[in-house]
Every structure is written in structure tokens, then in C-alpha cells.
Amino acid sequence: MTGASCAFSLAHYRELLEAAKAGGYRFVGFDRPPEPGDLVVRHDVDLSLDAAVRMAEVEAEAGVSSTWFLMTRSVFYNLLSEEGERALARLRELGGRIAHHAVWPRVDLDERFEPVVAWHNPSRDYQTAPIDGATNAMSPPWYDPPRFRTDSNQNWRHRDLPGHCPHAELARGELDWLHVNVHPEIWVYHGRTMRETMEAFLAAERQLRLEQLRADRIDLS
Numbered sequence: 001m002t003g004a005s006c007a008f009s010l011a012h013y014r015e016l017l018e019a020a021k022a023g024g025y026r027f028v029g030f031d032r033p034p035e036p037g038d039l040v041v042r043h044d045v046d047l048s049l050d051a052a053v054r055m056a057e058v059e060a061e062a063g064v065s066s067t068w069f070l071m072t073r074s075v076f077y078n079l080l081s082e083e084g085e086r087a088l089a090r091l092r093e094l095g096g097r098i099a100h101h102a103v104w105p106r107v108d109l110d111e112r113f114e115p116v117v118a119w120h121n122p123s124r125d126y127q128t129a130p131i132d133g134a135t136n137a138m139s140p141p142w143y144d145p146p147r148f149r150t151d152s153n154q155n156w157r158h159r160d161l162p163g164h165c166p167h168a169e170l171a172r173g174e175l176d177w178l179h180v181n182v183h184p185e186i187w188v189y190h191g192r193t194m195r196e197t198m199e200a201f202l203a204a205e206r207q208l209r210l211e212q213l214r215a216d217r218i219d220l221s
């Protein structure tokens with residue numbers, strides 16, 4: 001399998017994790033500057049806590065952990081709902097670190113989070129700027145363009161290697177360290193394009209919403 005044709009699926013995510021383990025990488029968080037041999041896996045959870053939990057289960061099975069950046073002001077999920085609190089507890093239980101995916105300019109850091117922030121859909125003006133009282137995950141030394149990849153919109157982004165999945169280089173231990181941003185929804189729901197993946201996500205959400213309506217004593221007969 002080449003880097004360019006890798007599937008966005010939980011099966012391939014598991015292969016990516018195994019590749020990193022085979023390459024000798026340590027899975028670390030944002031509590032210290034990155035060192036050679038480090039793999040900083042971060043997840044910006046934009047759409048679905050369910051998808052985050054499913055991906056965290058794959059990480060736990062592989063014996064690795066990552067940092068989950070959760071939103072307090074998402075239009076797609078409510079971290080303060082019972083379901084949201086359950087998902088956060090489950091991510092912790094599976095070994096995940098919890099950080100904050102903030103919507104500019106508001107930072108809602110509290111005891112739920114490590115003092116680490118990544119902005120949601122940032123503009124270049126503030127993406128990498130320091131944040132009072134917190135680590136900005138997209139500031140140096142964690143953000144170093146040659147050592148950063150993101151799967152945004154189902155397309156691996158990298159300064160020099162656009163569209164290129166990093167699993168093969170990880171397996172060979174070629175990268176001294178890497179910070180990778182993996183959006184769980186893209187790997188949990190399936191589609192050849194981001195549009196198709198989002199249609200699959202919406203179909204799952206519809207089922208979830210129907211269950212929530214029933215739980216809310218709405219008559220669906």
C-alpha cells in the first residue's frame with residue numbers, strides 16, 4: 001500500500017498506529033516539548049464524540065494513547081450533556097489526554113482539560129499565536145511545518161508531501177518526530193470523498209437523533 005492510496009478507515013488507522021510502533025515511536029502529549037522519537041497524535045473533535053470514542057477504542061487496543069481536543073462551543077455536540085460527559089469519561093478511561101478545541105476568541109479551560117488549546121478553523125492571524133495560561137498546540141515547538149500533518153477534509157496535508165499518508169515513513173522510522181492531527185469522523189465514517197463520508201456521518205446522526213427523540217418521550221409512532 002502506498003502513502004497516496006491509503007484508506008481513511010479504522011482498519012487503516014490501526015495499521016498506521018502499528019507502523020508507528022514498528023518504527024519505534026513513543027506516543028506523547030503536549031506536556032513537554034517534542035523530542036526525537038516522539039509521535040504527538042492529536043484529534044480535533046469537530047463533529048462527533050461517538051466517532052472519538054470509537055477511535056479511542058482502537059488506540060487502546062493498540063496500546064497507545066493520544067490527546068483529544070474537545071469543543072465546548074460546538075454546534076454538533078454538547079460536552080455538558082449526559083452523553084457528552086460520558087464520552088469524556090470514556091476517552092479518559094481509555095488512556096486519552098483531554099485538551100481544548102476552542103472557538104476564537106473564547107478559551108473555556110477548566111478542570112476537564114489539560115492547559116492545551118488548538119483553535120477550531122483558525123485564521124492565520126492567530127493560529128500559532130501564544131495563548132495566556134495555555135499551550136497553543138499549533139505554536140512552536142509542537143508546530144513545525146515539516147513535522148506536522150493533518151488529514152483535514154480527507155486529504156493529508158503537508159508542506160512538501162500533499163495527499164501523502166505518513167504510515168510508511170513511520171514504519172521505517174524516517175521522521176525524527178511527528179505531530180499529526182487526525183479527525184476521527186473521517187476514519188469512522190466511510191466515503192471516497194469528504195462529501196460521501198459526511199453523508200455517512202449524517203445517516204448515523206439521524207439514527208442517533210431518532211433515539212434521542214424517543215428518550216425525550218417524543219411519540220414517533
Ligand SMILES: [Zn+2]
Nearest residue numbers: 003006165167
Ligand atoms: Zn497509510
Ligand SMILES: [Zn+2]
Nearest residue numbers: 044046120121
Ligand atoms: Zn476543528
